[in-house]
Amino acid sequence: MDYQGNTLRDFLKSNGHVVLQRVNNNYNLRSFTEKEIEHITNGYSTLLGKGAFSEVYRGVLDDQLLVAVKKYKDGTRKEDLAKEVIVHSQINHKNVVRLLGCCTEENALAIVMEFICNGNLADILHRGNANGHVFFPLDRRLSIVIELAEVLSYMHSMYSPILHGDIKPDNILLNEFFAPKISDFGIARLISSDGTQQTQNIIGSIGYLDPLYSQTGILTPKSDVYSFGVLLVEMITRKKAADGNTYLIQNFIEAFKRGKKVRQMFDKEIVHGKKSIKVLDDIAKLANQCLILENRQRPEMVEVADRLRKCMKDVQLRRREEMPESSGSNYPTNPTKKEQPTQVLAISLDELKKITRNFSYDTLIGQGSHAEVFLGELKDSRKCAVKKLDYPEVEELENEFLLKVQSISRLEHNNVVQLLSYCIEGNVRALVYEYSSRGSLHDILHGKKGAVGAQPGQALSWAQRVNIALSSAEGLEFIIEKAEHCITHRIIKSRNILLFDNDVAKVIGDFGVFKSNPADKIDPDNTYDFPHRPDFGGYGAPEYVTKIPYSLRIAFT
Template identity: 70%
Template sequence: MDYQGNNFNDFFQTNGHFVLKRVDNNYKLRSFTEKEIEHITDRYSTSLGNGSFGDVYKGRLDDQRPVAVKRYKNGTKKEEFAKEVIVHSQINHKNVVRLLGCCTEENALMIVMEFICNGNLYNILHCGNADGPIPFPLDKRLDIAIESAEALSCMHSMYSPVLHGDIKPANILLDEKYLPKLSDFGIARLLSTDEAQRTKTVIGCIGYVDPLFCQSGILTTKSDVYSFGVVLLEMITRKKATDGATSLTQCFAEALGGKKVRQLFDVEIANDKKKVKLIEDIAKLAATCLKLEDKMRPTMVEVADRLRRIRKALPQRKGESSTGINNGLIRTGKAIVAKVSHVTWWHETIHIAGAYVRVTVCGRAA
């Protein structure tokens, strides 16, 4: 990693040497001063959210690029901050929020990231508008699931594999084209050569944490697979991972045992026999991700591959838009834009052998 400035370099050598010695990639990060970030954020005037770590603000660089600034609470351990920055900076993938730089001044620890404008998957799934739930067709759910799985697959396959450790819908952001971007690497880990890491502290979010990790204290890439299985359940049921004392994984297990799993499916997408069969395939995939025996769980490479096969089998009737409705389509040359409520889904079309073929931008062919 190429850090700019002696003080910047010294900070990471002092507080992150144990991680630095295990990284392979070399990405440049910009060093920001506290005054520069005050200017960028207009003195922290626009809040994007907050959490146990601190607050997130919207800002704008001198070239007018919008950014998100994560400002850590005073008292944050420098070693934990350095680890997050170093681990995040190793990942160069279109479906991971890009880290641009950070501030390492005393009592002013902050990171600067690209700004992702359309909220997160949790909001789409569970926060409706005045008209009810936000329309969310099955093909779009699959597209988001596939690209998220591919990002995790890439992270797990790196020279120094990266375990995210906190996969959940709230950490899957959606950009202007509603492509997913994994975020929040606060508890991410670089895995050892044996692809496992022991920790004394249980980390992650209730409802998504691998129960095997809770028992053993050992983190592996299969811990992310378990969490992703919960996300798949949320995407096909539109139910929260935990809702009061109710656990989605427990409800799912009981439904599988009683062969009543179809009753859990979101009625918006379970509207014909063909789709129900494909949703059942997603449910079966989720079930394998949720197996208690981690060796029985698939890898994220296998998860992404199975999701792509399901996506390919998804029927699309002639004359029907990718959103399942016929109004609100705008044709603009090589692009088709479908507007649903305030949500915009975007696809690229390419001309091959006399026909227009639909592909997902920056992704794999649908």
């Protein structure tokens, strides 16, 4: 492995005293000193997790960027750190935790990475949160494994292919939208031209390790496929791969051989009728093929991703069939039918009052012509924004509201504000969104006016403004052109663009709904009229403001 060996020797020459210039990667890595590591971790004060050879701490850079610092326990493991940095630095992918830099001083061997806020997949599957069990719907599980399959396929097909070697829920981090990011490249390997990597030092996790690798010491892309198969079984059963003397895969394979017996292992939370069982059967069949002992019979990761995407289409088809009927309008034809959204859970009015202190004026953070926004705090201590709607004819608009929630809840994108929950009780209609402590773009540009819970704003540089505009455009592009149910926003203004860490802008889902049939791709020349026109405040396209039927082009005003 000349490629890896030469790079490793170059890396070790730094000895922690010379700034890392580049490590054959697509972005610069920063070299940290021991004092800098101590400073950004506040003296290693916040432990996030620990393993056999390292501990992970929360850190904050001088620019307020949150980071995770993986510190090796043994100061003599410089070669292990170098190998991890070299492999990790080759990958620039949205589903891999971003590497920022490292420290090679013996008393502070450390790797600095982006901080991912939602913990790891094992927390969601097996440990829950402070409130106990976490609701984890099938489509969200599928979305996670699809993205994981895609990034593993990408790694396996690189010019210098990379094997992760330790795929398991603990090494899969989740961001605020439950998008997965692979972490911990401590035993990952760059493989040779014959597609294998042989070692006498066999390392892996009990329950996930490819049996063929443990017998021969030969690591191949199919070793990751095996571990991914274990992960698939965990996702559909919500059981641990190894729990004491009980091994999940042994039980799964025995049940699979007995046909429908395997269905008894499915997590009851995601079993909803025959169609969901059919999807789970397909996932179980795929997992079983990934677990075949003869690795040549296991599928490639690219095939795994394709088959999982088909499963997702089946889930989406089932969901569309369960949606309120539509016949050329935006509202259900049966006004008494109350279909519940499938992506987020409802919250009771009593709970809303509790988290907003009975909609106290002290928690009011925003006000519009048809709504008030209150700062709330959920049971898991996350802050949220509660938008309490004020419709003059609430009962008439109940179905419209539910359809709106259904559409917004399915907008999962890094540049769209996440809907966390909703309330429809009596004459109260409310939407619960993730909270942005930096406030809206309007707040930053024009100054806050006593917004509760918001952090002080600061002048935006030109680069920041360009990044905000780009993030907003990507969010709108997803909503209008790429989402499962195409939506037109109608109210693009600076108050409806929220700012998060790293100047990421997210569009608020504050819009009307149309074209509920996802098979219809929006024709830009199509026009639609709405019974309730918003207050544009100078942002509305002239043709819409003057009552001309509504066009897709208006969203870009």
